[in-house]
Amino acid sequence: MINQIYKITFLLGLFAGCTFSASAQQQADSLSFQDVMARVIQSHPSVKEAEEVLNGAKAKIELAKSAYLPTVDLNATYSRVGPVTKVTFPEFGTFQLNPYDNYNAGINVNQTIYDFGKTSKSVDVENKKREINKISIDQIKQNLSMLVTNNYYTLVYIQNAIDIKNEELLNLQNHLKTVQKKSETGSATKYEILTTQVKISTIESQKYDLEASFRTQQAVLNTLLGLPEETPHRVTTSLSTETLSAEESSVNYAIEHREEVKLAKEKTELEHLNYSVIKSANNPVINAFGSAGFKNGYTPDLNKLKGNYVVGVGVKVPLFDAKRTKNNLQISKSNLISSEFETEIAKRKITNEVVEAQSQIIAVKKKVEQFDIQLTHAMQAFDLAKVSYKTGVITNLDLLDSETAVSESRLQLLKAKLDQLVCILKLKVAAGKHIY
16 A cells, blocks of 8 residues: 555656755746747747848848839039130130030939849749748747757756655665664674665765756756856646657658758749749840939020930840859759759658657657556565565665665656657657647
């Protein structure tokens, strides 16, 4: 009965979190997995940077579209000319054909009438780049979610491991007091005392290593959250049956939904668009232009400002570009082939990740079952050892070994359950499902 109560209590409290022994840790805020994930995804600088790049992509689209709009400028000049042209007619005098002071002010307008698709293709390229930026944001968030997952559940394990080590130390210290009292009456040997002290030293050393690992992982967590590295935290977790059930995720599903494949396909489409833009580089451009303003220099009064205008249509046809278009097309074609290979590489990598995650889930599920049975056997053996110790059949050291076996089994079961949860989340990520 005691054995069953002990096991039930352990399983219920296994993922409820533990209180770290350090005083700073006792004052720390408790963080859930969902809290950490939400805060990291919302505030991490890599996400903010990618979102800012997306804002820049919107501006680039508008910049490409600006080729559809006219350009308007105001131009004003003054110039002093000398000598000026003069004509002399006998008996009529001398006539000045140009003024010394020349004034000219006007508004100039230029509008592209037709560029044979050059602008529209450039707009398509910028739109495609914006789609790539969106996918990149999702990819960054997915990568961050796996960093959070590994860090968070490592902290969960270390916290619980420290708690278990504290229990071991407390039990060993109680055993040491008992053995020391028995030694005074001659019912225990010096060997038992020394062996118990060695066990205490070993557990303390293990605890020191765990505390050092905890500080390291806590610094990583603070880095993800953007907090000072020494900020104390307590992480808590609970597992439900829904959390522990892995969803079926096929390789085909993963290939359709992973950001890496989407990104590679978008890059291929972008290179197709870029190729068409380069091909249109030598297309003719038809422009309309106009100017209206005021200037002097008109006869008969050369210094009087008069209104004037000019309108017209122009055609620009590139004839020779020193083979720039030809070379750029060759570069674009090479990039297009590379992007197609990138898509295939991504598909193969995803296939391996999905298969590996599925295999790990199968293996860790068996480990959970095995360590669950092992813990049951260890606690049964411990109950028998306590009875045997009271009757004098075994020594204090045998009882300690039995108790240590229970603690180690608890740690192994804890590790296996956390590994199971992490593997399930890894499978979801491998299949292209968001866990943030």
